[in-house]
Amino acid sequence: xxxxxxxxxxxxxxxxxxxxxxxxxxxxxxxxxxxxxxxxxxxxxxxxxxxxxxxxxxxxxxxxxxxxxxxxxxxxxxxxxxxxxxxxxxxxxxxxxxxxxxxxxxxxxxxxxxxxxxxxxxxxxxxxxxxxxxxxxxxxxxxxxxxxxxxxxxxxxxxxxxxxxxxxxxxxxxxxxxxxxxxxxxxxxxxxxxxxxxxxxxxxxxxxxxxxxxxxxxxxxxxxxxxxxxxxxxxxxxxxxxxxxxxxxxxxxxxxxxxxxxxxxxxxxxxxxxxxxxxxxxxxxxxxxxxxxxxxxxxxxxxxxxxxxxxxxxxxxxxxxxxxxxxxxxxxxxxxxxxxxxxxxxxxxxxxxxxxxxxxxxxxxxxxxxxxxxxxxxxxxxxxxxxxxxxxxxxxxxxxxxxxxxxxxxxxxxxxxxxxxxxxxxxxxxxxxxxxxxxxxxxxxxxxxxxxxxxxxxxxxxxxxxxxxxxxxxxxxxxxxxxxxxxxxxxxxxxxxxxxxxxxxxxxxxxxxxxxxxxxxxxxxxxxxxxxxxxxxxxxxxxxx
Amino acid sequence: xxxxxxxxxxxxxxxxxxxxxxxxxxxxxxxxxxxxxxxxxxxxxxxxxxxxxxxxxxxxxxxxxxxxxxxxxxxxxxxxxxxxxxxxxxxxxxxxxxxxxxxxxxxxxxxxxxxxxxxxxxxxxxxxxxxxxxxxxxxxxxxxxxxxxxxxxxxxxxxxxxxxxxxxxxxxxxxxxxxxxxxxxxxxxxxxxxxxxxxxxxxxxxxxxxxxxxxxxxxxxxxxxxxxxxxxxxxxxxxxxxxxxxxxxxxxxxxxxxxxxxxxxxxxxxxxxxxxxxxxxxxxxxxxxxxxxxxxxxxxxxxxxxxxxxxxxxxxxxxxxxxxxxxxxxxxxx
Ligand SMILES: NC(=O)c1ccc[n+]([C@@H]2O[C@H](COP(=O)([O-])OP(=O)(O)OC[C@H]3O[C@@H](n4cnc5c(N)ncnc54)[C@H](OP(=O)(O)O)[C@@H]3O)[C@@H](O)[C@H]2O)c1
Numbered sequence: 001x002x003x004x005x006x007x008x009x010x011x012x013x014x015x016x017x018x019x020x021x022x023x024x025x026x027x028x029x030x031x032x033x034x035x036x037x038x039x040x041x042x043x044x045x046x047x048x049x050x051x052x053x054x055x056x057x058x059x060x061x062x063x064x065x066x067x068x069x070x071x072x073x074x075x076x077x078x079x080x081x082x083x084x085x086x087x088x089x090x091x092x093x094x095x096x097x098x099x100x101x102x103x104x105x106x107x108x109x110x111x112x113x114x115x116x117x118x119x120x121x122x123x124x125x126x127x128x129x130x131x132x133x134x135x136x137x138x139x140x141x142x143x144x145x146x147x148x149x150x151x152x153x154x155x156x157x158x159x160x161x162x163x164x165x166x167x168x169x170x171x172x173x174x175x176x177x178x179x180x181x182x183x184x185x186x187x188x189x190x191x192x193x194x195x196x197x198x199x200x201x202x203x204x205x206x207x208x209x210x211x212x213x214x215x216x217x218x219x220x221x222x223x224x225x226x227x228x229x230x231x232x233x234x235x236x237x238x239x240x241x242x243x244x245x246x247x248x249x250x251x252x253x254x255x256x257x258x259x260x261x262x263x264x265x266x267x268x269x270x271x272x273x274x275x276x277x278x279x280x281x282x283x284x285x286x287x288x289x290x291x292x293x294x295x296x297x298x299x300x301x302x303x304x305x306x307x308x309x310x311x312x313x314x315x316x317x318x319x320x321x322x323x324x325x326x327x328x329x330x331x332x333x334x335x336x337x338x339x340x341x342x343x344x345x346x347x348x349x350x351x352x353x354x355x356x357x358x359x360x361x362x363x364x365x366x367x368x369x370x371x372x373x374x375x376x377x378x379x380x381x382x383x384x385x386x387x388x389x390x391x392x393x394x395x396x397x398x399x400x401x402x403x404x405x406x407x408x409x410x411x412x413x414x415x416x417x418x419x420x421x422x423x424x425x426x427x428x429x430x431x432x433x434x435x436x437x438x439x440x441x442x443x444x445x446x447x448x449x450x451x452x453x454x455x456x457x458x459x460x461x462x463x464x465x466x467x468x469x470x471x472x473x474x475x476x477x478x479x480x481x482x483x484x485x486x487x488x489x490x491x492x493x494x495x496x497x498x499x500x501x502x503x504x505x506x507x508x509x510x511x512x513x514x515x516x517x518x519x520x521x522x523x524x525x526x527x528x529x530x531x532x533x534x535x536x537x538x539x540x541x542x543x544x545x
Numbered sequence: 546x547x548x549x550x551x552x553x554x555x556x557x558x559x560x561x562x563x564x565x566x567x568x569x570x571x572x573x574x575x576x577x578x579x580x581x582x583x584x585x586x587x588x589x590x591x592x593x594x595x596x597x598x599x600x601x602x603x604x605x606x607x608x609x610x611x612x613x614x615x616x617x618x619x620x621x622x623x624x625x626x627x628x629x630x631x632x633x634x635x636x637x638x639x640x641x642x643x644x645x646x647x648x649x650x651x652x653x654x655x656x657x658x659x660x661x662x663x664x665x666x667x668x669x670x671x672x673x674x675x676x677x678x679x680x681x682x683x684x685x686x687x688x689x690x691x692x693x694x695x696x697x698x699x700x701x702x703x704x705x706x707x708x709x710x711x712x713x714x715x716x717x718x719x720x721x722x723x724x725x726x727x728x729x730x731x732x733x734x735x736x737x738x739x740x741x742x743x744x745x746x747x748x749x750x751x752x753x754x755x756x757x758x759x760x761x762x763x764x765x766x767x768x769x770x771x772x773x774x775x776x777x778x779x780x781x782x783x784x785x786x787x788x789x790x791x792x793x794x795x796x797x798x799x800x801x802x803x804x805x806x807x808x809x810x811x812x813x814x815x816x817x818x819x820x821x822x823x824x825x826x827x828x829x830x831x832x833x834x835x836x837x838x839x840x841x842x843x844x845x846x847x848x849x850x851x852x853x854x855x856x857x858x859x860x861x862x863x864x865x866x867x868x869x870x871x872x873x874x875x876x877x878x879x
Contacts (some may be wrong), residue, residue: 025784026733031761033727037833039720039823044729071811074721077728078808079801114796114811121809151805153732192785192804194733 021227026194044070044485046077046153047200048143050179052170053161054084054095058206060477062237063161065106066477071119072109073474075482081122081213083142087129090348095125108475122150143179148188154199155483161206163285168222171203204233204484207298211289212509213502220495233484239491240476243439244351247306247406248315250433250441257431258311260410262385265356267378267428268538269391271303274399274545276352278523279373283364291344292375292505295395299404301328301501303435304391307406317489321497325368328500332380337511339537344374344521344528346398350415351524356398358523361501370520373397376531377508378538392539397523398523400545404435407543418454425457440464548625555654558623558636565627566634576633578605579656581664581839583679586611592667592815593635598818600633603825606657609637610679612645619643621651639784649678654840661685661828665821669693675708685828687821689714690749698853698871700749704842709830715749715833717820721812722754722776725790729800735785740766741778745773746854755858759845770852775814 033040049067053059069308070076084095100120104111124142128135146152156179160170174180184200203223210216223232238244251257260266273295279286286294305324312319334340347358359365359373374396381391410429425444430444441463449455474482483491519528525545535541546569548561559571580600584592589611596607619642626635632818636655640648656662663685664674670688671677690713693699705715740758755768756774771777776793781788782859786803798812849855 007742025736027730027736030727030732031763032723032730032758034761034833037723038827039717039831039833040724040727043724043731045728074724074812077731078725078810112811112813117797118809118811150808151802190804192735197733328574406691465846469606 011187042486043075044077046079047153047155047485048083048146049157051159052085056161056162060102061106062477064102066481067389068107068119069109069478070482071410072115079152081146081150081152083124083459089127090125092125096120096123130166130494136173140177140179149325154185156204159204171222171226185514202231202233202484203227206235209234209498211293212506216271216498216502219255233492234297235365235480236302236493237476238302240480243435247433263387265410266389267409267411268389270543271300273300273395275397276402278398279362283362287365287369290372291395296375296393297501297505300393303406308386320490321494325496330382332382333507334378340378342376342531342534343372343518345518346373346523347520349523351368351398356523370517376528376534391421396527399526400524406433422454423456425483425521427458508534548624552620553623555651562625569628574818576604576606576657577661579662580607581679582609583666584611588668595817595821599821599825602822605633607635608652610648612640612643615645617638617642649682659840672702673706674711679785680861685710687824688711695749696749700843704838707835712831712834714820716753717823718750719754735783737764738782739764741779741780741798742768743771744776751776752841753837756840759858759860760840765857769855783837
């Protein structure tokens with residue numbers, strides 16, 4: 001039989017309700033799960049999600065709607081509970097109301113009363129400041145009450161959707177109040193106590209993971225003092241995107257691409273994250289951080305790692321992270337940082353038909369700010385596979401449109417048996433992974449133009465996930481939240497990756513701080529002239545935005 | 546864009562389709578399968594709508610087939626819709642007279658090259674799906690035993706004629722129930738001694754659930770009749786009290802465990818398009834379905850002579866499937 005029956009004599013809990021039966025026998029393996037049964041999805045186990053910063057943007061636009069969507073897809077367990085912590089003087093109902101509005105506005109799946117009912121029954125609110133001991137004691141009591149009322153089993157996830165400077169205080173409070181300690185758990189009165197049950201604790205943090213190597217380590221030390229490394233989940237929401245996971249499928253499930261995925265065929269790689277928006281209301285966060293720290297350190301270097309890494313031996317967290325760490329540690333900076341990097345700052349202009357302010361005129365930005373809103377770097381990867389192949393990374397705000405992509409640009413054919421005029425319009429072959437929007441893959445190649453003359457021109461072959469297809473596929477935050485609650489780590493970068501990324505970026509930031517100031521570019525154009533010059537020196541051009 | 550062709554041929558349909566696509570400015574891109582829907586004039590509207598909705602998740606060519614008046618003069622009519630209902634395209638074919646006996650010859654040239662074919666019968670299923678003309682074209686054949694006349698007879702037919710690639714909406718409808726049950730057993734629990742499934746009369750999903758539970762848990766499971774809607778209760782007797790899930794309004798379920806507070810969870814019934822979208826997600830044979838279907842008509846079953854639709858399946862002690870093979874290995878290792 002596929003049951004493992006263990007007897008746990010001496011369990012510390014109260015007497016079982018049915019003393020006549022064998023009291024402590026338990027089945028730990030799930031007899032209903034079968035690897036062949038692909039219809040049944042993974043479902044989170046009983047737990048409480050404690051959220052800090054529930055009034056913030058991220059919570060309202062992404063996290064709370066994602067919780068509803070997960071419930072609607074049947075992926076949250078009965079009894080799942082959500083506790084909000086904030087300084088507003090609120091009751092449970094007020095937080096429920098905020099959640100309701102967030103769900104109504106931003107959820108991706110249709111609204112159903114029954115699902116909302118299920119979610120709202122588990123909603124609690126605790127009011128307090130982060131330095132208020134009583135508030136955290138109150139929080140501890142609230143989650144323990146949930147263990148009793150809703151059988152959440154003492155499993156807690158803490159989502160810190162708050163400014164990173166508040167982390168030390170909150171993490172300390174979690175420790176002081178005993179909330180972070182799984183061994184402090186005692187089963188609620190009257191509930192079955194399994195002998196060797198040890199509940200879990202997980203903490204979820206959002207970028208930025210520091211602003212340089214030193215601060216990243218300090219942040220990690222703060223967390224590590226209270227939570228073991230495997231309990232820390234760092235969110236890089238790009239890794240939750242279907243297209244990003246599809247990079248691995250494209251590369252390692254096919255035979256067609258791997259043979260050409262190297263210096264033998266690839267001329268260079270362009271990884272772009274363009275935003276059309278400015279900094280909006282995030283001046284306080286953005287000033288002093290800039291485009292490179294904001295997105296290159298995390299999202300773009302993660303995309304680089306997935307593009308350039310070797311095949312992992314298995315698709316588990318350890319093997320994947322091992323390969324990513326290997327390739328990140330092989331990243332090489334340009335010998336001359338002055339010509340191998342570029343940065344810019346948008347000035348007033350017209351973006352998508354609207355007149356917009358320049359960065360230095362944005363509210364909350366000092367007029368002499370040297371923070372960049374555009375950054376480009378040329379990186380190398382020192383491996384046999386990639387030696388000599390440049391990886392150009394660029395990220396910027398107030399560019400012509402919103403677009404994230406990875407473009408593998410292939411070498412030209414070594415010999416063309418056509419007259420030079422026939423192939424005048426033939427460019428480089430390219431394979432483009434479109435991360436957002438229009439998720440999909442494009443292959444660009446030369447094709448004969450219909451007609452009697454032999455004329456070859458570039459055409460595109462497209463694979464689109466399609467608008468509607470993505471509508472039903474889960475949003476990145478849904479996927480990542482579920483992985484946190486299940487305890488599945490492959491899609492979360494670990495501290496080593498964070499440190500390796502800062503090692504790449506720190507010398508560049510130091511150089512910029514000392515020697516350069518950002519070059520201006522007009523809002524709505526595709527970046528500063530210095531970025532184009534960077535490419536021109538190598539005889540290349542950026543792909544059009 | 547809608548194009549109506551009367552008294553036409555496959556060649557003309559194909560041409561019209563290519564022309565329509567050209568005018569809309571795009572080739573047949575990214576279509577992941579061809580979906581054949583064998584239906585009737587009365588059921589056609591709902592079936593095609595469900596197919597189109599499922600097509601939003603799985604861009605496909607939908608070929609609706611209606612055969613009418615077998616004694617009339619042979620004639621083929623087609624209604625082509627492109628670029629209206631989503632990424633895919635839809636062709637509704639009406640076959641009169643003799644051509645209706647050769648529907649497969651009409652359909653074969655219209656299948657999208659290189660991608661799988663799925664055939665769906667929203668109404669009465671053929672006796673042997675894999676050998677019916679439209680079923681033979683497909684890798685995956687989707688029936689709905691709940692929609693046919695005489696549920697028990699339909700199920701018995703499906704069991705007798707099962708071929709890998711067959712599947713049934715009676716099974717698909719169970720997924721949310723099976724998910725909730727699997728989640729309930731994800732946490733440590735006392736061993737189960739026996740179980741009971743209550744569902745409406747003529748509800749194949751209730752039968753499937755009883756079979757699946759008895760196979761997986763290896764205990765006797767009784768299938769009994771309730772007022773519905775659908776499945777209303779699943780109860781387990783364990784070594785330490787009861788575990789029960791009940792859903793009496795077809796929308797919200799309550800999970801009760803001895804010694805724990807009751808918890809409620811949304812468990813709604815799904816419409817055809819959602820069921821179809823689930824079917825199209827995986828196109829390999831569903832072995833768990835096959836085992837459950839076979840178990841339903843095996844020696845394990847004892848019918849209650851006094852009440853129709855009430856029976857008990859004794860549990861197997863022989864582990865099934867891959868998980869079972871591991872368990873056997875474990876035993877051998879000990
Ligand atoms: N929004 C994004 O697009 C984005 C992107 C990447 C990463 N992140 C990260 O995600 C997290 C949350 O972002 P966000 O945009 O939601 O931030 P936000 O809108 O500024 O919200 C911050 C939240 O923290 C609370 N808070 C701040 N200081 C507090 C204090 N001293 N005591 C108690 N509560 C305090 C605020 O509560 P009050 O309402 O009471 O002020 C608010 O709920 C941050 O770590 C951020 O770096 C956000």
